[in-house]
Amino acid sequence: MSAWITRIGGLGTAFTAWVLPLTVLASGATATDIAQRKAAVPPAALLEQPLIDAVATRGCENYPYAEPAAFSSGEAILRSDLKRGLQIGLQCLAGNGPMGYLHRYHAEQAGRLADLLASPQTKTLQCVEDKMFATAVATSPNGTSLDDPLYSVLHEARYPAIILDTYRLGGILSRRYDDQTYRSFFHLRDDQILEHRNGQPLRPANLHRYQNRPALMFHEMVHWLGHEHSAIYPDLAHLYETCCFGGSDYISDADRNHDHQQTACMILKDDELWRAGGQPYKQMRIWHHKGYDRLKGEMRNDYDS
Ligand SMILES: [Zn+2]
Structure with a gap:
C-alpha cells in the first residue's frame, strides 16, 4: 500500500x-x-x-x-x-x-x-x-x-x-464538420476552412x-x-452546481444567476422533498407539485445565446 x-x-x-x-x-x-x-x-x-x-x-x-x-x-x-x-x-x-x-x-x-x-x-x-x-x-x-x-x-x-x-x-469550433457545414452554418470562406482544419482552429465569439x-x-x-440528470426527479448535479457555485456558467446576468442560485438552495433545504428520498414516486410528485421541475427550463431561457 x-x-x-x-x-x-x-x-x-x-x-x-x-x-x-x-x-x-x-x-x-x-x-x-x-x-x-x-x-x-x-x-x-x-x-x-x-x-x-x-x-x-x-x-x-x-x-x-x-x-x-x-x-x-x-x-x-x-x-x-x-x-x-x-x-x-x-x-x-x-x-x-x-x-x-x-x-x-x-x-x-x-x-x-x-x-x-x-x-x-x-x-x-x-x-x-x-x-x-x-x-x-x-x-x-x-x-x-x-x-x-x-x-x-x-x-x-x-x-x-x-x-x-x-x-x-x-x-473552439469542431474540426469534424464537413466543408458544406462550415460554409452554410458558420459562414466560413474556403481559406478560413483550410486554416481551421490545418492551422489554428477557430474560436467563434458565439x-x-x-x-x-x-x-x-x-x-x-x-x-x-x-x-x-433528470427532469422528473431531483437533479442533484444541477442543483449543487447552481446553489453552491453561483448559478450557471452560461448566464452572465448576475441578478438572474443570483435568483436561480436562491431557488436551487431553497430546493436543497426542503425537508419534505428530501425526507421522501426513500420513496421515489412520492419524491417525484413533490418535485413536480412544488414546481421545482421548472428551474432548469427557466435557467435555459436566461442563457446568453
Ligand atoms: Zn452532468
Whole structure:
C-alpha cells in the first residue's frame, strides 16, 4: 500500500467528525449552534496534496482550452480546479456554503464523495480534443448504457473517471464538420476552412468558453455517486452546481444567476422533498407539485445565446 493511500485512509474519519456535528443541528439552531457550525470547516487534510495527486490525469497537457499553458502545466491547472471544486462543493453540502444549512441528506452525499475520494480506487481525469459534443462527462457506478451517445468515449474509461473535452471547454469550433457545414452554418470562406482544419482552429465569439471550471469538476464528481440528470426527479448535479457555485456558467446576468442560485438552495433545504428520498414516486410528485421541475427550463431561457 503506498503512502498516500494510508494517509487518505485517515481522512474518512476526519471527514465524518466534521460532517456529523452538523447533521444534529438540522432544526432549531441557536446562536451557539451557528457559531459551532461556522467553526466546522472541513479538515485541511481532506484537500491536501496527496489526495489531489492520487487522481490520475491522462492527456491533459493542454487543459483547459486546448492551448499549451503559458505559466503552469495543464495538469497543474486541472488539479487546482479539482481542489477548488471540492473545497467549495463539500463545504456547501455540509452547510457552510453561501446559503447556510441544507437538508442533512446533502451532508451525507458530501460524506459519500469524501469516502470515494479516500478509497484506494484510482480516480481518472482524462482530456480529449474534439471527441465529444459535451464539455465533460463522468462515468457512473451503474455503468454506461449502449445507447448512451457518449458510449464510445465512456466505455474506455474505468469508473470513477471524468472525461473533459478541451475543445468544448475552450469554445473552439469542431474540426469534424464537413466543408458544406462550415460554409452554410458558420459562414466560413474556403481559406478560413483550410486554416481551421490545418492551422489554428477557430474560436467563434458565439461559442462558449467555460469559466467556472471548479463548478464543472464538482458537478461531474456528483455523477460518481450515481446521481443522473433528470427532469422528473431531483437533479442533484444541477442543483449543487447552481446553489453552491453561483448559478450557471452560461448566464452572465448576475441578478438572474443570483435568483436561480436562491431557488436551487431553497430546493436543497426542503425537508419534505428530501425526507421522501426513500420513496421515489412520492419524491417525484413533490418535485413536480412544488414546481421545482421548472428551474432548469427557466435557467435555459436566461442563457446568453
Ligand atoms: Zn452532468
